[in-house]
Amino acid sequence: MPKIIRRLTTKEIKTAKPGEVKQDGKGLMLVVDGKGNKRWVLRYTRPDGRRNMTGLGSNDFTPATVARIKANNIREKLVRGIDPVVDKKSTIQKQRTALRGTFKVVAEEWYAHKARGWARETARKAREILDDSLFPKLAKKPIAEISSVDIKPLLLNVHERAPKLAVKVRQYCNQIISYAIQEGLREDGRELSLKGALPRTSKGHYAAVTKSADLPVLFKAIESIDSIYSRVALLVCLYTASRPGVVAGMRWDELQIADKEWHIPAGRMKTSNDHITPLPDQLIPMLNKLRGLAGESPFVFPGFRDPIKQHIHRDSLSKILRENGLR
The missing domain is CATH 3.30.160.390 (Integrase, DNA-binding domain)
Incomplete structure (x- = not known):
């Protein structure tokens, strides 16, 4: 019974x-x-x-x-x-993944973890790569679903305008995915396969720019430079025909952004007179972006060791040009 x-x-x-x-x-x-x-x-x-x-x-x-x-x-x-014990843990893990699982959330965690051990300039460059190169396309994608097929077109797009930057973008993508795996937000072993995804970039010097038709090549070369400060400084030199030493010492109180003017005091010029240089439209958004990064530094291009008291050295721009085959 x-x-x-x-x-x-x-x-x-x-x-x-x-x-x-x-x-x-x-x-x-x-x-x-x-x-x-x-x-x-x-x-x-x-x-x-x-x-x-x-x-x-x-x-x-x-x-x-x-x-x-x-x-x-x-x-x-x-x-x-x-x-039920395993099932409950799996459910909790899925819930955690849903909350933390977008590329942007995981990348921000990765950045916070890495930035503690980075130099100021390294952190700056990484922040720029996240905001400008990765988040526009990947921010809302689930980290567990991102594949090499998603990343490769993005890398090629960056490579077209900035080959050296594309290498760094690839490196950071791999690191972010590895971090997600370590945090249990992505299946073990699901690394990206991006080796060989970028074309080989020939090394050497660019030919001297002697006519206007060569300018796009020069602009593309400058855009490939990692540091936003170095890029903008060189573009200021190019757009305003100013000497590197004068551009390196550019101060925020010299700029009249609303009027699109750069007021250079006589003490910073070889002449004995103040000088007003027009700022072309192309420079305005770049300068506004730097303003958001400046903090309390009076310099548009602050030095890395002491941004309050020092600006980048005038010779650093020449060095960057040499390193990138531009002179």
């Missing part, structure tokens, strides 16, 4: 006393602690044969009908060979 399972009545649940354990059948129990708090607990056998218990909630918020439904759901999983 089959065993009759008698479930707890509403009165029995209500009158259960501290320290009592009331059986509701098939491993479901009402446990009352020493203070009279009542909670539902299910005892069961895991697929590997081990006995286990799991809480189903307080009786104040989980009435008997709900506790029984939860217990039945667990029993059904056990019949299918699903371990």
Whole structure:
């Protein structure tokens, strides 16, 4: 004769006393602690044969009908060979992934983790790569689903205007994906496969610019320089026909952005007169972006060691030109 399972009545649940354990059948129990708090607990056998218990909630918020439904759901999983403990951990992991799982969120975590050990300029460059090269296309994509196929067109697009920058973008993409794997936000072993994704860039010097038709080549070469400060400084030289030494020392109080003018005091010029240089439209958004990065530095192009007291050295621009084959 089959065993009759008698479930707890509403009165029995209500009158259960501290320290009592009331059986509701098939491993479901009402446990009352020493203070009279009542909670539902299910005892069961895991697929590997081990006995286990799991809480189903307080009786104040989980009435008997709900506790029984939860217990039945667990029993059904056990019949299918699903371990409730493993299943719960998997569900929690999926929820964590959903909350943290976009490329932008993970990349920001990676940046915060790495920036603690970076020099100021390295952090600046990385921040720029995230904001300008990666987030516009990848920000909202789930980190678990991003593949090499998603990244390659982005890299080629960057490579077309800035070959050296594309190499750094590839490096950071690989690091962000590795970080996601380490954090359990992406399947183990699902690294990117981007080796050979970028064309080889020939080394050497650019030919001297002697006619206007050569200017696009020069602009493209400047755009390939990693540092936004170096890029903008060289473009200021190019657009305003100013000497590198004067551009390196450019101060915010010399700029009249609204009027698109650069007022250079006589003391910084070889002449004995103040000089006003028009600022072309192309420079305005670049200068506005630098203003947002300047902090308290009075210099448009601050020095890395002491941005409050020093600007970049005038020879640094010439060095950058040499390193990038531009002179």
